Structures are given as C-alpha cells and as structure tokens.
Amino acid sequence: MARVFIWVFYHVHDWFDSFKVPMYFKPAIGGILTGCIGFVIPDALAEGYGMVQNALDGKVVLTTLGIVAVAKILTTSFTIASGGSGGVFGPSIVIGGCLGGVVGLWAQKVFPFPLQTGAFVLAGMAGFFSAASRVPISSIIMVSEITGSYHLLVPTMWVSILSFLLNRDMTLFRKQLPTRFDAPSKLGEMMSKILARMHVRDIYRTKPGQPLIILKENQHIKEVMETFVSSKQTQYPLTGSNGEFIGVIDQEEIRKLLHEPELDHLIIASDLLLPLPTVALEDNLKTAIRRMIGSGQEELIILEENRPIGLLTRHDIVDHYDRRMKVGEITTAISKKDVIQARQEMHFDGVFYDLSCKNKSEVFRFLVPKLSLPQDEQEILIADLLERDSREETGIGDGIAIPHSRCKRISHPCSNILIGVLQSPIPFNSLDGKPVDIVCIVLCSDAMAHLEP
Secondary structure (H helix, E strand, O other), X not given: OHHHHHHHHHHHHHHHHOOOOOHHHHHHHHHHHHHHHHHHOHHHOOOOHHHHHHHHHOOOOHHHHHHXXXXXXXXXXXXXXXXXXXOOHHHHHHHHHHHHHHHHHHHHHHOOOOOOHHHHHHHHHHHHHHHHHOOHHHHHHHHHXXXXXXXXXXXXXXXXXXXXXXXXXXXXXXOOOOOHHHOHHHHHHHHHHHHHOOEHHHHHHHOOOOOOOOEEOOOEHHHHHHHHHOOOOOEEEEEOOOOOEEEEEEHHHHHHOOOOHHHXXXXXXXXXXXXXXXXXXXXXXXXXXXXXXXXXOOEXXXXXXXXXXXXXXXXHXXXXXXXXXXXXXXXXXXXXXXOEEOOOOOEEEEEEEEEOOOOHHHHHHHHHXXXXXXXXXXXXXXXXXXXXXXXXXXXXOXXXXXXXXXXXXXXXXXXXXXXXEEEEEEOOOOOOOOOEEEEEEEEOOOOOOEEOO
C-alpha cells in the first residue's frame, strides 16, 4: 500500500501541475476535493490519531479502517500535492495504523487462536512509513516513542525492514539521496575511506620519472644552496656514507641562510636537519595526508628499507584520487565475474596512472610487457596492435576498439587485462576523431572469447 500511496500522491501532484490556472487557485481546488471527501468520511480529515487510538483499543470494525486508510491517502494527496501546507509523517502513521488494524482483524477471523489487534496496528504504522520514506530505523524508533512501548520492538523491526526492502525503488521524497555517502556532509568521510585503500606504492609505481635530489650529511652549505637555487624540490633527504636515510632538510631552513654568508664556512648539511615525517611504500594515502597536515608540509620523502627513493606531494595524492575515480566504473565492471564471458577466467593485472606516453607506440610498449608473454611475442603483439589501429575499423561511443579477434602468431595463451591512464590524451585512428586518455588491453587465451557490455 505504500507504493499505492506514493503513486497516487505524485500522480495528483502532476495532475495539478498540468492545470493552466494561477498558482493560488490550486490549493483552493485541492481544499474543495479534500472537503468533499471529509464531508462523507470525517475521520479522513485532520490528524486522524483518534482513529489510530480506537484501532489500538479494538473499537473499530475492519471495513471502517479500510475506508479511512483509502480516504486518508486521497485527502493527503489533494492537500499537499495541490500546494497546501502539511506533512506526510502524520498521515503515513494513520494510514499504516489503519492498514495494520485491517490485517489484525482479518487474522482474528482466520486463525483459531486469540490475537491482539493493537500489535498489528503498531507494526503497520512502522512498516508503512518505513516503506514510504525509506527510513526503517527511524520508523521503528519514532513509532515506539509515540506509543510509549518497546514490547513489540522485534516484530516491528521485522516489518519495517521487510517493507523497506520491498519498496527500495520508490519514496515520498524525490530529493532523497540514495545513500548517506551521496550527501555533501559525508564527502570527507567517503574520501577518507577511499584514501585508506590507496597506497604510496600505487603512486610511486606509475609516477613519471623525476630524479630525487639527495644530499650528503657532510655536504658544505654552499653546495646545498646551489642545489636549492636550481631545484624546485622543497624537501631534501639527507643520507650517511652508506646511503641510509638520516633526516630531512626543509627549503625554509636553507632560505634563512641565503642572507648570512658569514656562516658559510661553519655549517654543513647535517646542521639543518629537522624532525619531519616520511612515508613508506606500504603506507596508505590517508596516513600520508595526515602526516602532511600535521607537519604543515606539501611534500614527504618516500623511504624503502630506510633509503630515500622518491618524493610524494599533495598534488600527487589529489591527482591519483581523481584518476582512480575516473576509471572506477571500468575497474568495477572488470572485477565482476559475470562481465567477462570467457572459457578461462581473466586475470586483472591492474591500473597504471599518470603515464607520460607521447604516442600510441609508447603506450603499447609500456603496457604489453606487463602481460605474461615472452619477449619476442610481446613485440609481435605490439606490431599487431599498431597495424590494426591503422585500419580505422571500429568506433565505439567516445572511444575506439582495435579489433584483434585472433593473433595466430602468439603461441603462449594467457588471459590478462591492463588499464593505462594517460597524463594527456593522445590521438588514435578513431572514427570520432577524439584523442584517447584511457587505454585497456584485453588479451584472451581463447580466440573466440569476447566481452559482453
């Protein structure tokens, strides 16, 4: 019945919207229709809580409860959908209570053992509002508080949850968000959980080669300053004679000495060390962000086995997050077993971000070696892909597909999927003429296997 209520409510709303009359006439028309129903069925007007109380006390017959429930659906729809003032919570409670009473009275006649109609009324109130508004937990609590009793908490929970599950595609509130993570107030929480699943290794593996400037602990301050002037790096890792990490020098400490040349012969690099945080390849990006915020730094040194190997910036994290969101639908679809219809299960090798490839040949030469193929057959596959791209055969939506249903020159069967996300789009021979920024390589061991969209 909650589905019927929602259907009637919005059909009446659309009906009033179609009226070519001034807006201030519409509530008047709705009021007249509501009054006509109320003249015949007075209990369909006002709050209707008296009818619910009578149903709890067992003082109403089945037919009356059914008529009041239907009439209440109509009067609520005519009042609110026409532009009149009012809410849907009270009417939903009354309608649900009446319908619960109908079921309770019917059950009393059918089953030979005694049943309490009031229990069905309470369950109907919670279940109806839960289905109509998609708020099962709130419905249970509100109905229990209204009635002042928690004796029927368990059956009320069952009814509310089942009604919610049976009516998940409809709601009285069209602007209601599908999940709490769609709310702007929950965006930070969602991003935090996503960043906790990403790791520094993901960025370091796909980040374009940028040489990390490393200083020695006994390096003279003049050499440090020369390095600082010619570099955009803001943090410099310091290592000992055996290459092990000692600490970090921040650019602000070097900047302070630029105007104090009299100290040049007194200071070496190790004198500028600061207790700044670092990250390891195994750390997640949420941890990295927290360390950046805690230290006020925009960059962190990446360590592997206590040796500096790279630099992680805030921009790297934001860019990596954006790119992961961009290909999220692709990776999710590929992860589903029912998407790939092949005789041998495919192996998802992973996604490579921020590829600085300048042309299609560089893209293929980066991705193909990640497949489980011998070196000579990798070259064969690269040549085959380039040759087939030149044919300009297949266009799909905003992208292209390079058809290679069968490559007889590859003798080592394997099944792999690779995705490369480019820093900037590059041209392929596509029919739509648009450049490509995401490249997927799907290699099936069975030449007759294919992907279902």
